[in-house]
Amino acid sequence: MATSVELSTEEGGTYSGPLLDVRNLHVEFRTREGVARAVNGVEYSVDAGETLAVLGESGSGKSVTAQAIMGILDSPPGFVTQGKIIFQGRDLLTLGGEERRKVRGARMAMIFQDALSSLNPVLNVGEQLGEMFTVHRGMSRKEARARAVELMERVRIPAAKERIRSYPHQFSGGMRQRVMIAMAMALEPELIIADEPTTALDVTVQAQVMDLLAELQREYNMGLILITHDLGVVADVADKIAVMYAGRIVETSPVHDIYRAPAHPYTKGLLDSIPRLDQKGQELYAIKGLPPNLLHIPSGCAFHPRCPRARDVCRTDDPPLYRVSQHRASACHFWKETLGDDSVPSDDT
Amino acid sequence: MTTASRPTTPEPSDGRPADREPILQVRDLVKHFPLTQGIVFKRQVGAVQAVDGVSFDLFPGETLGIVGESGCGKSTVAKLLMNLEEPTSGEILYRGEDITKLSGRALKAVRRNIQMVFQDPYTSLNPRMTVGDIIGEPYEIHPEVAPKGDRRKRVQELLDVVGLNPEYINRYPHQFSGGQRQRIGIARGLALRPEVIVADEPVSALDVSVQAQVVNLMERLQDEFNLSYMFIAHDLSIVRHISDRVGVMYLGKIVEVGADAEIYEHPTHPYTQALLSAVPVPDPEARQYRERIILSGDVPSPANPPSGCRFRTRCWKARERCVVEEPLLAVPEAFRGTGGPAAHDSACHFAEEKPVVPRER
Numbered sequence: 269m270a271t272s273v274e275l276s277t278e279e280g281g282t283y284s285g286p287l288l289d290v291r292n293l294h295v296e297f298r299t300r301e302g303v304a305r306a307v308n309g310v311e312y313s314v315d316a317g318e319t320l321a322v323l324g325e326s327g328s329g330k331s332v333t334a335q336a337i338m339g340i341l342d343s344p345p346g347f348v349t350q351g352k353i354i355f356q357g358r359d360l361l362t363l364g365g366e367e368r369r370k371v372r373g374a375r376m377a378m379i380f381q382d383a384l385s386s387l388n389p390v391l392n393v394g395e396q397l398g399e400m401f402t403v404h405r406g407m408s409r410k411e412a413r414a415r416a417v418e419l420m421e422r423v424r425i426p427a428a429k430e431r432i433r434s435y436p437h438q439f440s441g442g443m444r445q446r447v448m449i450a451m452a453m454a455l456e457p458e459l460i461i462a463d464e465p466t467t468a469l470d471v472t473v474q475a476q477v478m479d480l481l482a483e484l485q486r487e488y489n490m491g492l493i494l495i496t497h498d499l500g501v502v503a504d505v506a507d508k509i510a511v512m513y514a515g516r517i518v519e520t521s522p523v524h525d526i527y528r529a530p531a532h533p534y535t536k537g538l539l540d541s542i543p544r545l546d547q548k549g550q551e552l553y554a555i556k557g558l559p560p561n562l563l564h565i566p567s568g569c570a571f572h573p574r575c576p577r578a579r580d581v582c583r584t585d586d587p588p589l590y591r592v593s594q595h596r597a598s599a600c601h602f603w604k605e606t607l608g609d610d611s612v613p614s615d616d617t
Numbered sequence: 618m619t620t621a622s623r624p625t626t627p628e629p630s631d632g633r634p635a636d637r638e639p640i641l642q643v644r645d646l647v648k649h650f651p652l653t654q655g656i657v658f659k660r661q662v663g664a665v666q667a668v669d670g671v672s673f674d675l676f677p678g679e680t681l682g683i684v685g686e687s688g689c690g691k692s693t694v695a696k697l698l699m700n701l702e703e704p705t706s707g708e709i710l711y712r713g714e715d716i717t718k719l720s721g722r723a724l725k726a727v728r729r730n731i732q733m734v735f736q737d738p739y740t741s742l743n744p745r746m747t748v749g750d751i752i753g754e755p756y757e758i759h760p761e762v763a764p765k766g767d768r769r770k771r772v773q774e775l776l777d778v779v780g781l782n783p784e785y786i787n788r789y790p791h792q793f794s795g796g797q798r799q800r801i802g803i804a805r806g807l808a809l810r811p812e813v814i815v816a817d818e819p820v821s822a823l824d825v826s827v828q829a830q831v832v833n834l835m836e837r838l839q840d841e842f843n844l845s846y847m848f849i850a851h852d853l854s855i856v857r858h859i860s861d862r863v864g865v866m867y868l869g870k871i872v873e874v875g876a877d878a879e880i881y882e883h884p885t886h887p888y889t890q891a892l893l894s895a896v897p898v899p900d901p902e903a904r905q906y907r908e909r910i911i912l913s914g915d916v917p918s919p920a921n922p923p924s925g926c927r928f929r930t931r932c933w934k935a936r937e938r939c940v941v942e943e944p945l946l947a948v949p950e951a952f953r954g955t956g957g958p959a960a961h962d963s964a965c966h967f968a969e970e971k972p973v974v975p976r977e978r
Contacts, residue, residue, distance in 0.1 A: 325824035325825060325826060326824055440915045441687075442915060443915070470686035470687055470851065471686070471851070471853070471892060471895045471896055472686065472891060472892060472895045472911075472912045473686075473915070474895065474897075475895040475897075475909060475911055476911055476912075478897075479911060497824065497825060498897065499825070499899040500854075500896065500897030500898055500899045501897045502897075502899070503897065503898060503899045503900055503901045503903070503904070504897045504898075504901075504904065506901075523901045524901050524902070527899065527900055527901055527902075537826060538825055538826060539899065541825060541826055541828070541829035542825060542829075542854065542899055543829075543832070543854045543855050543857065543858030543859075544854060544857075544858075544899075545853060545854045545857060545881065545893070545896055545898060545974050546881070546898075546974050548857060548858060548877055548878070551833055551836065552829040552832055552833055552858065553829065554826065554829040554830040554833055555826040555829070555830075556830075558794050558796065558797075558827070559824065559826075
């Protein structure tokens with residue numbers, strides 16, 4: 269990991285790469301049952317002002333990757349075994365604990381799905397928001413409180429001055445998620461990772477929260493990694509997409525292309541399996557089988573037992589991320605066929 | 618709501634025969650949960666008006682979808698239908714008989730015909746029971762359905778019907794994935810050969826790829842056993858996919874009900890319009906031309922609902938009349954007698970048509 273030194277910039281030097289560049293990241297969990305390979309060579313990058321959606325089902329490794337980037341992976345049992353996480357030109361994995369902590373919160377922040385369990389129930393929200401300023405910026409409590417009120421107004425919590433003494437349980441789900449966003453925004457980070465930020469919310473509230481997030485992102489030109497399983501939310505806000513399956517990226521693409529013509533059978537299966545709002549369809553297409561057990565990831569392409577296109581080569585050879593076009597890649601031996609064919613493949617396995 | 622004088626469901630446009638008798642008729646159903654103060658001497662200081670005057674019909678073989686946000690009372694309606702909660706007032710007629718007044722043997726007989734599938738496949742199955750015991754348990758209560766010697770075979774048949782290997786009969790719930798567990802829950806619901814299945818968010822805990830499998834299974838079973846579904850969910854796309862008719866709930870009331878195309882393509886209630894416009898559509902091209910209605914604020918507390926129309930505090934059309942006069946669930950005057958798809962029940966004084974669902978691709 270020490271080889272990443274050449275990427276570091278001197279203080280004041282200019283670094284022209286992406287804001288965040290994850291390279292060949294591997295994470296495993298060493299459990300009593302064996303080693304679960306949760307992340308197997310993930311690569312993605314985000315620029316300032318850009319939104320990357322990481323799409324995947326439970327167990328695909330999308331949240332574990334985010335935890336590794338943030339440096340909040342439970343270790344043990346989780347270990348980063350390989351790879352680089354280059355943030356503003358520096359490989360975070362080479363930093364010591366103290367330096368890493370300075371990055372976390374101040375330069376990159378995270379928004380979690382469940383605001384109720386992510387906020388401290390015995391501190392009022394003013395104290396929790398103010399903590400960001402007293403700890404990271406060394407402000408007095410009074411100053412910090414004033415900043416906390418400003419923040420709450422920023423995320424449009426009504427009557428912020430009064431609400432600052434409220435405890436998390438006194439807020440509705442949507443308001444709580446706004447408090448979470450306020451906390452993430454507090455130190456004006458360059459990157460925000462939002463892990464299923466609206467999954468627990470109702471649709472009308474989800475729309476409010478996504479709008480707020482998009483507005484703040486534009487204003488501060490932040491990079492945003494949006495982790496989600498919802499293809500609708502992705503289509504609404506993302507610039508580009510990384511689809512994950514069994515700890516790998518199976519397809520990356522600008523958002524428009526992937527919905528028009530997916531280049532991986534898994535992506536295609538997902539798109540075909542969601543019911544549509546604008547028409548009453550026939551039977552839904554269902555991907556057969558179940559997501560793999562990470563203790564026993566199938567040989568070759570991990571998706572082959574569920575894939576309508578699988579052939580012998582898929583059982584033996586793990587497909588690399590083939591370049592489909594300048595900005596697209598697909599980890600499927602038969603990406604050309606997948607792209608070209610828009611009907612359900614008749615290919616028998 | 619005082620719409621009992623006329624049928625709450627107009628002639629649907631989906632070609633359902635009009636002469637069919639509804640299997641379930643719900644009339645002015647009300648459930649208030651008392652709020653009390655004091656420890657020894659409890660005084661009632663108010664009530665959470667979870668369900669406040671809900672009426673609808675369910676016909677044999679049809680699926681009625683109920684959508685609404687958290688706290689709108691949709692799950693309470695499910696519990697009332699199952700007779701798990703006693704209604705404050707109102708009637709639930711199963712084949713003409715009011716089940717809220719039944720008890721003992723008569724209630725037991727009715728319950729056999731109305732079964733439930735729950736949301737969370739992890740907590741709704743007893744972890745200490747084998748799959749065979751879980752699916753076979755209904756037979757303990759209704760032994761007339763399957764004699765003792767027959768049960769194992771019946772359970773294996775049910776496993777097969779829901780797409781699980783019949784050899785798994787001796788396994789425990791933790792040995793199954795979420796989707797498989799939901800299949801077990803469905804098999805249990807089917808055990809007594811019910812006519813009505815109340816499904817409360819049956820697929821919302823499942824991953825997208827597994828969701829489609831379970832939805833397809835439910836549709837297949839409906840055809841096979843001529844089941845009526847009451848399908849409660851917050852996911853509007855899934856509800857449209859599976860439902861023949863859809864009811865939209867807000868703060869304990871049904872605000873709009875109609876055939877699926879009437880609700881999704883010709884919504885007339887502002888809440889339905891806002892709800893539909895807020896659903897993220899899986900098509901990035903739709904970003905440019907879709908118009909989203911972003912509601913301000915949160916749902917008011919059901920313990921203290923607004924006067925008049927309950928939606929008025931978040932409605933962009935609200936006027937003086939909405940404060941004082943509660944709109945009834947009926948075909949709005951503007952569309953009465955037009956026979957068009959907008960002529961369905963909508964509880965709004967200022968109902969007007971506004972298509973909000975963008976066409977995909």
